[in-house]
Amino acid sequence: MKILSQGAAKRLTRNLAIGVVAVGLLASFAPASATAKPIGGDDTVTVGEKHIKTSSAESGGTPEDAWICTALQKVDLPHISSTASVRAVQAHGAWNKGDCQSDAAVVTTQIDRQGFLNNFFAVGTQGKGTLQSTNGMPSGSNNRVTAQYVCQGTGQGRFRAWTDVDVIGIADLPNKVYSAETNIACG
Template sequence: MRTSLVLSTVMTALLAGAPLAPAQARPAASSTSYTADVGGFYTNGDHVHVSSTPPATASGHGWWVRVKGGRPGEKAKVTIWLQAKDRHGKWKSVASGSKKVKPTKGKASSTHRANARKTCESKKKTQWRSLIDVDIIGEADSPEKAVTATMTFNCGAGV
């Protein structure tokens, strides 16, 4: 339902000629919106989460969803950074991953998303988020990145 609302809102803005601005990611939902000559897309990602099987590992995924236009075989380089808040309250990137993928139509399968993982270094309560960038291959794009909601886990990142 949320994807339909986002697509509807973005399509209305595109048809009206309005520029799309980046926005903070909502829980398990979209974040940055961007339009280019090749068509519109938005960046998406899930919350950072900790694996239920040993070893405990923080993980996050990022992907992109085409809103309109573009070529069917078009790909993008999706890069995701896992970030943990240090003792000074600053976000530090502790792991990253990137992958060249085709767009999805919502939640992405493993073949359509980038993944970043960081093994927990302790059981210290730590705040986590992910930063996601989508670069359409062969096209100019904007510098905006998606930021997922902050999650807190007993999973220290060593920062």
């Protein structure tokens, strides 16, 4: 176990507090009717730290002085690939920059399979790449990453996928967006 220095512990505490504030701010802007998620998934993620201008902070800064960047993470529903040379489950990830300044992000997508104890664990090959911001889920291989799990048979399995977006040039939280769970004949 690594012991943190006092300075590192203070930074970690500050960053965790910033993450909680950012999540609270996002939740406060969600419409009351937004209870159902679409199949597949996309979700807003807050990236960057909360910054209050020095002059405003000294005079009791307000939330209007806070800077938070939001981007949209995207993942589609795991499905049997129509293009792979073998029977395989695939899921795709992409992103949209929202109001972030950067046009590029490292996007990671992973397929999880449900185990005998109802826990999910990573399977197959993770999709990861530096992508440009895009609207919607692009088709083909441009501006999306592909995670893949090669089937070992045709028995039923329960799968989900997730995507994590790390906007280049901005420190962000390790938020992930998860797809809905789905049953697929892929042992």
